[in-house]
Amino acid sequence: KNEVExxxxxxxxxxxxxxxxxxxxxxxxxxxxxLQQHPGGGIVSLFMLSSGKKKHGRLIATINIQEKHSxxxxxxxxxxxxxxxxxAGKNYGGSQGNLIFGKGTKLSVKP
Amino acid sequence: xxxxxxxxxxLITVTGKKLTVTCSQNMNxxxxxxxxxxxxxGLRQIYYSMNVEVTDKGxxxxxxxxxxxxxxxxxxxxxxxxxxxxxxxxCASSLSSGTGGAGGTQYFGxxxxxxxx
Numbered sequence: 001k002n003e004v005e006x007x008x009x010x011x012x013x014x015x016x017x018x019x020x021x022x023x024x025x026x027x028x029x030x031x032x033x034x035l036q037q038h039p040g041g042g043i044v045s046l047f048m049l050s051s052g053k054k055k056h057g058r059l060i061a062t063i064n065i066q067e068k069h070s071x072x073x074x075x076x077x078x079x080x081x082x083x084x085x086x087x088a089g090k091n092y093g094g095s096q097g098n099l100i101f102g103k104g105t106k107l108s109v110k111p
Numbered sequence: 112x113x114x115x116x117x118x119x120x121x122l123i124t125v126t127g128k129k130l131t132v133t134c135s136q137n138m139n140x141x142x143x144x145x146x147x148x149x150x151x152x153g154l155r156q157i158y159y160s161m162n163v164e165v166t167d168k169g170x171x172x173x174x175x176x177x178x179x180x181x182x183x184x185x186x187x188x189x190x191x192x193x194x195x196x197x198x199x200x201x202c203a204s205s206l207s208s209g210t211g212g213a214g215g216t217q218y219f220g221x222x223x224x225x226x227x228x
Contacts, residue, residue: 033217043201043219086154096207097142097159097167104153 003027004089006102013109019074021105023087030090032070034061037084037104046072046085077109113138115220117202123226124192132187132223134202141207142215143185144169145177147198148222154201160185161207192227199224 004025013019023032034046047054047061049070054061058077063070074081084104091098115136124130136143144159146169156169160179174196176188185204189196200223205215 035217035219041199041222043203043222045217045219048216088154097144097161098169099144099156100170101146101154101156103151 004100004102010106021072023070025068033088034072035086079109082108117220117223121224127191134185136204140204143204145187146201194227197227
């Protein structure tokens with residue numbers, strides 16, 4: 001049983017479209033990460049958030065701890081945004097070091 | 112340059128031959144962690160360390176050992192590798208600030224691709 005669910009699993013968009021990727025979790029989360037994995041395999045952290053909303057360039061992440069849901073939005077999508085996006089939660093009340101991952105959303109942005 | 116390094120990047124080995132994958136960070140981070148990534152299963156946590164001499168199991172620790180004798184290094188040891196440990200391995204580190212431990216921004220190494228025959 002995967003305690004962190006992402007949707008959709010795969011997403012194809014046209015350049016310029018607004019994109020939303022969702023992350024829902026069944027356990028209490030005290031912090032949530034959004035990660036980007038490039039086609040070459042490298043992983044970078046996009047956001048870490050425990051409440052509200054964060055914005056970085058064309059990327060926006062929101063979280064609602066009570067509803068156990070987070071979203072990652074990409075405005076004016078571009079082919080270079082093509083990657084796998086992964087959410088990961090830090091268990092609330094659990095071990096400080098434990099992270100639970102979603103299986104990822106593969107995004108492809110066509111020119 | 113702030114970074115997490117892993118060595119080797121690629122490794123082919125045979126069943127039962129002990130191996131070590133090294134991980135080193137130059138950011139003075141307290142928290143370090145190892146993950147494996149497999150198709151269809153995503154990333155899973157193997158072990159993590161909150162600080163020097165403090166390690167704990169993640170979700171898939173069987174068949175692995177770790178040690179944290181120095182703050183900068185966190186090697187992953189496979190005492191007797193088996194084919195089911197063929198995977199892509201990532202090391203990551205973060206400051207233990209804010210919500211602490213895994214709540215800090217994670218910095219990932221480049222990955223180690225392991226094939227066990």
